[in-house]
Amino acid sequence: MAVALSNSMVSGADETVLSTILQPDVSLAIWDRPASRTLLDGMAGLCPAHLPQGRVLVWLPDVSAALASIVAETPIGATVLGRALLDDMLMLVRHFAAIAGTDIVDIRLDRLRHDACWKFHRDQVRLRLLTTYRGPATQIVPQAYAEEALRAQRAYRGPLADLSDGAVALFKGTQAGPDTGVVHRSPPIAGTGTVRSLFCLNLPSDTSPRLWEP
DSSP: OOEESSSSEEEESSGGGGGGGGSTTOSEEEEOOOOOHHHHHHHHTSOGGGSOOEEEEEEGGGHHHHHHHHHHTSTTTTSHHHHHHHHHHHHHHHHHHHHHTOSEEEEEEEEESSOSSOSOBOOSSSEEEEEEEESOOOEEOOGGGHHHHHHHGGGOOSOOEEOOTTOEEEEEOGGGSTTOOOOEEOOOOTTTTOOEEEEEEEOOOTTSOOBOOO
16 A cells, blocks of 8 residues: 655555656655565675675566676676566566666666765656665655755754665656656765665666666
8 A cells, every 4th residue: 555655655565556656746656675684684684795786778578688697797696685686687687678668777886985976956857766775765855845855965963864775766767757756875885885886777878888788
């Protein structure tokens, strides 16, 4: 069952909540799924250098091979953890592609030691899916404080909502229409020694890499 967090933010424990992003008044759909301890604890325990990372623009029939090639470049490629990570990413790509109505997906798996998108912002995309496999998750500004956060940036001291472990967030960005997009940021981690693993799905764009080839 989907629960409205505000007029434009919806959360639910079932993956079907993600499709609510197609409703005109919804800018953020959060699948607050039970965390997979096999996956999240395994990723948390890895040497940071062994965290997979890569970016591909890929046709749906090639997604499994493309993601497998990224995971295979690390020591977890042939392990239970590697299989759990691959299966989860594949499942999320399928959901995203079905909702976005696309046969090509821009897939990014980042290993982050810095603050990444530390500024409060709205994504300049039509749709974007995010989930965090290790480290603190994306921070969301309640709609009533959005403009204050955009103005104040690092000086902002208003409320923030952190996505829970393993939660999946599907955002509308500014390209979806006027007055759309939820203000959010990457959690500040610079200088803390924290390393994040962030999975991001986008539609093809001018900044996408060349199409992946097997």
